[in-house]
Amino acid sequence: MATREIITGAHVFTMEGEGVGYLADTAVVIEDDRIAAVGPEAELLARHPDHARIDGRGCALIPGLIDAHMHTPLAVLRGVAQDVAHWMQRALAPYTRHLDRAASLAGTRLNILEALRSGTTTFGDYTRPYPGWAETFVDAGVRAVLTPTINALPPGGMAGWRVGDLYPLDDGIGRRAIERAVAFCRDWDGAADGRISAMLGPQAADMVTREQLIEIRRIAEREDWLIHMHVAQGDREMEQLQQRYGVRTPAFLDDIGLLDERLLAVHLTEATEAEAEQMALTGTRMVLCSGSIGIIDGIVPPAHAFRRAGGPVALGSDQASGNNCSNLFNEMKLTALFNKIRHRDPTVMPAWEVLRMATLEGARALGLDDRVGRIHPGLQADLVLVDLAEPNLTPVLGDPVRNIVPNLVYAATGREVRQVWVAGRTVVAEGRVLTLDGESVVADAQAQALAVSRSVAADPDHRQMVLLEPMDSGRL
Amino acid sequence: MATREIITGAHVFTMEGEGVGYLADTAVVIEDDRIAAVGPEAELLARHPDHARIDGRGCALIPGLIDAHMHTPLAVLRGVAQDVAHWMQRALAPYTRHLDRAASLAGTRLNILEALRSGTTTFGDYTRPYPGWAETFVDAGVRAVLTPTINALPPGGMAGWRVGDLYPLDDGIGRRAIERAVAFCRDWDGAADGRISAMLGPQAADMVTREQLIEIRRIAEREDWLIHMHVAQGDREMEQLQQRYGVRTPAFLDDIGLLDERLLAVHLTEATEAEAEQMALTGTRMVLCSGSIGIIDGIVPPAHAFRRAGGPVALGSDQASGNNCSNLFNEMKLTALFNKIRHRDPTVMPAWEVLRMATLEGARALGLDDRVGRIHPGLQADLVLVDLAEPNLTPVLGDPVRNIVPNLVYAATGREVRQVWVAGRTVVAEGRVLTLDGESVVADAQAQALAVSRSVAADPDHRQMVLLEPMDSGRL
Numbered sequence: 001m002a003t004r005e006i007i008t009g010a011h012v013f014t015m016e017g018e019g020v021g022y023l024a025d026t027a028v029v030i031e032d033d034r035i036a037a038v039g040p041e042a043e044l045l046a047r048h049p050d051h052a053r054i055d056g057r058g059c060a061l062i063p064g065l066i067d068a069h070m071h072t073p074l075a076v077l078r079g080v081a082q083d084v085a086h087w088m089q090r091a092l093a094p095y096t097r098h099l100d101r102a103a104s105l106a107g108t109r110l111n112i113l114e115a116l117r118s119g120t121t122t123f124g125d126y127t128r129p130y131p132g133w134a135e136t137f138v139d140a141g142v143r144a145v146l147t148p149t150i151n152a153l154p155p156g157g158m159a160g161w162r163v164g165d166l167y168p169l170d171d172g173i174g175r176r177a178i179e180r181a182v183a184f185c186r187d188w189d190g191a192a193d194g195r196i197s198a199m200l201g202p203q204a205a206d207m208v209t210r211e212q213l214i215e216i217r218r219i220a221e222r223e224d225w226l227i228h229m230h231v232a233q234g235d236r237e238m239e240q241l242q243q244r245y246g247v248r249t250p251a252f253l254d255d256i257g258l259l260d261e262r263l264l265a266v267h268l269t270e271a272t273e274a275e276a277e278q279m280a281l282t283g284t285r286m287v288l289c290s291g292s293i294g295i296i297d298g299i300v301p302p303a304h305a306f307r308r309a310g311g312p313v314a315l316g317s318d319q320a321s322g323n324n325c326s327n328l329f330n331e332m333k334l335t336a337l338f339n340k341i342r343h344r345d346p347t348v349m350p351a352w353e354v355l356r357m358a359t360l361e362g363a364r365a366l367g368l369d370d371r372v373g374r375i376h377p378g379l380q381a382d383l384v385l386v387d388l389a390e391p392n393l394t395p396v397l398g399d400p401v402r403n404i405v406p407n408l409v410y411a412a413t414g415r416e417v418r419q420v421w422v423a424g425r426t427v428v429a430e431g432r433v434l435t436l437d438g439e440s441v442v443a444d445a446q447a448q449a450l451a452v453s454r455s456v457a458a459d460p461d462h463r464q465m466v467l468l469e470p471m472d473s474g475r476l
Numbered sequence: 477m478a479t480r481e482i483i484t485g486a487h488v489f490t491m492e493g494e495g496v497g498y499l500a501d502t503a504v505v506i507e508d509d510r511i512a513a514v515g516p517e518a519e520l521l522a523r524h525p526d527h528a529r530i531d532g533r534g535c536a537l538i539p540g541l542i543d544a545h546m547h548t549p550l551a552v553l554r555g556v557a558q559d560v561a562h563w564m565q566r567a568l569a570p571y572t573r574h575l576d577r578a579a580s581l582a583g584t585r586l587n588i589l590e591a592l593r594s595g596t597t598t599f600g601d602y603t604r605p606y607p608g609w610a611e612t613f614v615d616a617g618v619r620a621v622l623t624p625t626i627n628a629l630p631p632g633g634m635a636g637w638r639v640g641d642l643y644p645l646d647d648g649i650g651r652r653a654i655e656r657a658v659a660f661c662r663d664w665d666g667a668a669d670g671r672i673s674a675m676l677g678p679q680a681a682d683m684v685t686r687e688q689l690i691e692i693r694r695i696a697e698r699e700d701w702l703i704h705m706h707v708a709q710g711d712r713e714m715e716q717l718q719q720r721y722g723v724r725t726p727a728f729l730d731d732i733g734l735l736d737e738r739l740l741a742v743h744l745t746e747a748t749e750a751e752a753e754q755m756a757l758t759g760t761r762m763v764l765c766s767g768s769i770g771i772i773d774g775i776v777p778p779a780h781a782f783r784r785a786g787g788p789v790a791l792g793s794d795q796a797s798g799n800n801c802s803n804l805f806n807e808m809k810l811t812a813l814f815n816k817i818r819h820r821d822p823t824v825m826p827a828w829e830v831l832r833m834a835t836l837e838g839a840r841a842l843g844l845d846d847r848v849g850r851i852h853p854g855l856q857a858d859l860v861l862v863d864l865a866e867p868n869l870t871p872v873l874g875d876p877v878r879n880i881v882p883n884l885v886y887a888a889t890g891r892e893v894r895q896v897w898v899a900g901r902t903v904v905a906e907g908r909v910l911t912l913d914g915e916s917v918v919a920d921a922q923a924q925a926l927a928v929s930r931s932v933a934a935d936p937d938h939r940q941m942v943l944l945e946p947m948d949s950g951r952l
Contacts, residue, residue: 078871079883401941
């Protein structure tokens with residue numbers, strides 16, 4: 001079933017050069033898992049008369065979108081934890097302690113269905129591994145960067161701890177988590193013809209010991225893996241670090257040698273602009289989760305400062321129990337808008353910049369830019385065809401101002417995606433995901449979520465949940 | 477064709493009381509243009525055995541969404557003016573000066589198609605009237621509050637003026653605009669069985685004379701109309717007021733007696749929290765256009781302060797050449813997120829508050845709460861049925877925490893809308909708008925937009941457009 005296709009007629013945004021690399025009258029040739037050619041339409045059609053022709057007229061063709069930080073199992077808990085302070089402890093933890101393997105799997109499938117439908121081709125998933133986790137991405141035909149959580153927290157997660165308490169860290173638990181993570185990475189890094197890669201994932205500087213962080217750094221260097229870690233992700237983490245070490249997270253990480261090009265630092269919620277700039281200058285990569293941090297914390301992280309200092313910033317949807325969706329079109333829009341607001345400047349983070357963050361720059365942050373992120377001969381054929389004839393993307397103008405990229409960023413919902421390829425294989429056609437049975441994925445997620453909710457309702461701990469008050473007063 | 481329908485099985489959010497007025501096992505009966513009954517499903521089914529039954533299982537039923545401030549013709553210019561400073565003068569004006577009647581009509585139709593598809597049932601449109609403007613809303617079967625623009629600006633609009641220059645105001649032009657607006661309001665207020673109402677619309681305090689504002693206020697009182705006006709809408713307006721009168725806009729309006737319950741004040745972009753509170757205390761109503769002002773100015777207006785002081789705040793999508801979309805789901809989400817960010821507090825503007833702003837509170841701001849905004853017997857049957865089985869709205873949970881309203885606000889795109897009624901008539905079914913021919917609306921908008929763009933390209937004035945630089949450098 002070798003792919004031999006030629007996409008014609010589309011507005012092609014290659015992401016080559018410093019902008020969006022727009023090309024008209026250009027065809028893109030897919031052969032097997034790769035982009036074989038990008039060039040003048042008439043010439044490529046003549047050269048490949050037997051390739052299946054994909055009519056892209058009235059569409060934009062962009063590189064597959066890269067979601068660099070997700071917690072896919074939590075999609076099964078969409079909508080249970082918004083509009084509250086101390087989100088993790090007071091809203092989410094009572095649910096996550098009842099998240100079993102079946103619910104996690106249902107969540108991952110639901111998240112892939114939602115995100116793939118909206119053009120996400122690379123999934124940077126971060127979770128406590130469960131049997132079948134990696135296989136789910138392989139079977140769905142998507143690209144994934146998988147990071148099994150490493151922490152030294154006792155069983156039961158964060159439920160039961162009061163805000164402000166110093167957590168206990170268990171050395172044995174942390175060590176076993178590192179061993180399991182190393183075994184996972186050895187098994188999966190490079191699997192499925194390179195569609196799957198893996199990273200080491202200490203959950204945060206407050207959730208493993210200092211020695212474990214140093215050990216993880218040593219292993220990452222030896223095995224040439226990246227470290228994917230939440231950094232300065234909230235007042236909770238900063239408080240823990242201050243209590244434990246007397247310093248803020250960036251200074252702590254710098255002190256133990258973790259700030260360099262091997263670190264993929266997620267969030268930087270509580271980091272100052274100066275800290276973000278200093279981190280960027282060390283070569284550290286950043287993931288910005290605009291929607292999630294906006295809802296959870298009401299904060300816009302200092303990604304603009306990080307980028308000005310030269311660091312690559314990827315986008316991430318984080319998790320649906322806080323975000324509440326997993327859709328890179330949503331993240332692009334919120335990222336552009338939130339940063340304009342943070343800087344009170346409409347010229348900050350224009351549309352073309354956030355489209356690059358969702359494609360080429362995301363690939364750079366994940367260390368995948370030799371494979372994806374641009375429409376370039378030799379790279380993997382991860383592509384998204386967006387129908388511009390939808391009412392909310394009409395009109396399409398090219399002169400004197402081309403309006404396609406602003407409309408993709410500010411007007412698209414993700415539902416305008418018509419076709420998606422990953423490694424040359426069509427995984428979404430006519431807006432339908434081909435590699436998952438949508439109805440059964442939705443039905444299973446619903447059933448699993450109800451089961452988790454029943455366990456939460458039966459658990460006396462749920463009475464501390466802050467959303468019980470708005471339930472009682474008719475606000476939910 | 478009298479409507480006799482009963483909607484069963486849906487999760488009903490009536491907006492009664494102080495919250496969202498959730499009801500399960502509840503049916504809603506529609507007779508002619510009104511909601512005839514809301515009550516226990518078994519009882520209402522028994523009482524109305526011959527009514528057509530609408531199966532709402534797996535759906536949420538909410539009041540029709542109210543977009544209180546729009547400029548629908550500008551939908552035809554979607555995407556031509558983002559990521560720039562001095563948006564109106566440096567990006568939009570070169571286009572709007574070439575917007576003729578055919579392009580305006582195409583824009584209005586496109587905007588109705590897009591917004592109605594996403595559940596907007598009341599359209600608060602504000603524009604320079606063109607022949608057929610009001611009829612377009614009547615024909616589309618939607619509810620509209622129409623405000624013809626009144627200004628005293630010389631022909632050609634704002635193109636050609638340099639940032640910082642004081643505009644000339646032409647007394648005769650302003651007086652004739654008032655006369656035309658009064659005639660329009662007399663013709664249309666209450667038309668189409670009350671589906672159309674009208675307001676007087678001085679464009680802004682810097683665009684008519686002081687005497688004209690006072691005259692408009694006198695007419696509004698006499699005729700019992702509201703005044704719909706941009707207030708403190710940008711640094712441009714504040715600069716003009718300072719130059720002309722030496723005061724800021726709210727103080728100016730207070731001084732001439734315009735701040736009271738007859739004023740629907742749009743934007744308040746540049747107003748302080750103290751000014752917003754003072755305005756709310758006078759009875760003034762506010763429209764918040766989160767998406768538009770976020771893109772155009774990078775600013776979150778002081779709507780939270782306005783509401784805390786007791787003033788009603790409606791939502792508005794403004795215009796697609798800046799926003800770039802016209803979708804109340806988008807506005808609800810951005811409003812909740814932007815205000816959390818402005819106040820760095822995730823508890824600010826929870827989901828239920830913005831759902832009220834898009835329904836009941838919007839109706840109050842427009843003076844329509846005796847007709848729409850709630851699901852209540854005797855009110856107009858403006859209703860939206862949203863399919864919750866879409867992947868991005870899955871799961872649906874009710875206990876111990878109901879997640880439907882947070883997911884409608886934070887996860888929905890608007891594309892999950894299945895059916896829409898306006899005044900008892902189904903205008904959207906199975907996600908398709910029934911009252912407009914979608915394909916021809918899109919094709920006409922595309923053709924008209926290309927014609928406008930050709931005129932812009934042929935106009936030497938277009939060379940000052942700030943987006944020509946990103947065009948040249950490959951960023952668009």
